[in-house]
Amino acid sequence: xxxxxxxxxxxxxxxxxxxxxxxxxxxxxxxxxxxxxxxxxxxxxxxxxxxxxxxxxxxxxxxxxxxxxxxxxxxxxxxxxxxxxxxxxxxxxxxxxxxxxxxxxxxxxxxxxxxxxxxxxxxxxxxxxxxxxxxxxxxxxxxxxxxxxxxxxxxxxxxxxxxxxxxxxxxxxxxxxxxxxxxxxxxxxxxxxxxxxxxx
Numbered sequence: 001x002x003x004x005x006x007x008x009x010x011x012x013x014x015x016x017x018x019x020x021x022x023x024x025x026x027x028x029x030x031x032x033x034x035x036x037x038x039x040x041x042x043x044x045x046x047x048x049x050x051x052x053x054x055x056x057x058x059x060x061x062x063x064x065x066x067x068x069x070x071x072x073x074x075x076x077x078x079x080x081x082x083x084x085x086x087x088x089x090x091x092x093x094x095x096x097x098x099x100x101x102x103x104x105x106x107x108x109x110x111x112x113x114x115x116x117x118x119x120x121x122x123x124x125x126x127x128x129x130x131x132x133x134x135x136x137x138x139x140x141x142x143x144x145x146x147x148x149x150x151x152x153x154x155x156x157x158x159x160x161x162x163x164x165x166x167x168x169x170x171x172x173x174x175x176x177x178x179x180x181x182x183x184x185x186x187x188x189x190x191x192x193x194x195x196x197x198x199x200x
Contacts, residue, residue, distance in 0.1 A: 033049070033050055033052070033053040033090070033091065034047055034048060034049065034050055034053070034091075034094070035047075035048040035049070035050045035051075036048070046095040046097055047093055047094050047095050048094060048095065048097070048098055049091060049094055049098055049101050053091065054101055054104075057087065057105055058104075058105065058108060060083060060087075061080075061105065061108055061109050061112065062112070064076070064079055064080050064083060065080070065109065065112035065113060065115075065116060067115060067116070067119070067152065067153070069116045069119075073113065073116060073117055073120065073173065074173055074174065076113065076116060077113070077170070077173055077174055077175050078174070080109060080175065080176075081174065081175065081176045084176045084178065085176070088178060088181055088182075092181070092182065092185060094182075096182070096186055098182075099179060099182060099183075102178040102179050102182055103178075103179050105178055106177055106178050106179050109175070110165075110167065110170055110175070111156050111157060112156075113165075113170060113175070114156040114157075114161055114162075114165045115152040115153050115155075115156040116152075117165060118152045118155050118156060118161065119152045124145050124146060127145055127155075128141045128142055128145050128146075130164070131145070131160055131161065131163075131164035131165075134163075134164035134165070134169070135163070135164070136160050136163045136164045140159070140160050140163075141160045141164075144158045144159060144160040144161075145158070145160065
């Protein structure tokens with residue numbers, strides 16, 4: 001690194017940012033939010049999310065879904081969607097192998113929304129009644145909801161709540177899915193350019 005710095009600053013007269021510069025494998029470095037990884041047997045390059053980008057995304061999810069959210073759930077979803085559109089507009093070029101990271105963001109968002117919805121319902125009796133309306137078996141609901149003292153966060157991942165407030169529940173209220181978007185983007189067909197007829 002010292003030799004490269006001397007060449008760049010001495011011969012090319014450019015300034016090297018020491019905090020952002022290093023000699024390392026591409027998959028270990030952060031390039032505008034991405035990592036690059038070469039697949040050995042094919043020689044192709046995968047575009048991946050950097051670890052910093054993943055951490056920042058999860059932090060933003062927490063900021064957009066505070067436990068004390070007091071407005072309507074649909075208002076929270078609208079704010080989430082605005083961020084998701086912008087985030088995916090930049091990071092949507094990642095390779096299909098990053099589907100697991102997108103799935104993790106999706107699932108964390110939904111769990112936090114479940115916790116918000118449970119808090120809005122407030123009482124266990126109301127929670128149980130609403131989950132039964134959503135098709136969860138009554139015995140399962142009452143057994144899990146009333147099993148000890150649980151926080152909204154703990155309740156948000158019980159089987160009964162997962163069944164009642166499933167993915168379709170939030171999709172019906174407009175929540176965007178990064179996984180669905182990315183899966184659809186992999187099947188976009190680019191038409192061939194129009195051919196110009198040549199006249200003799």
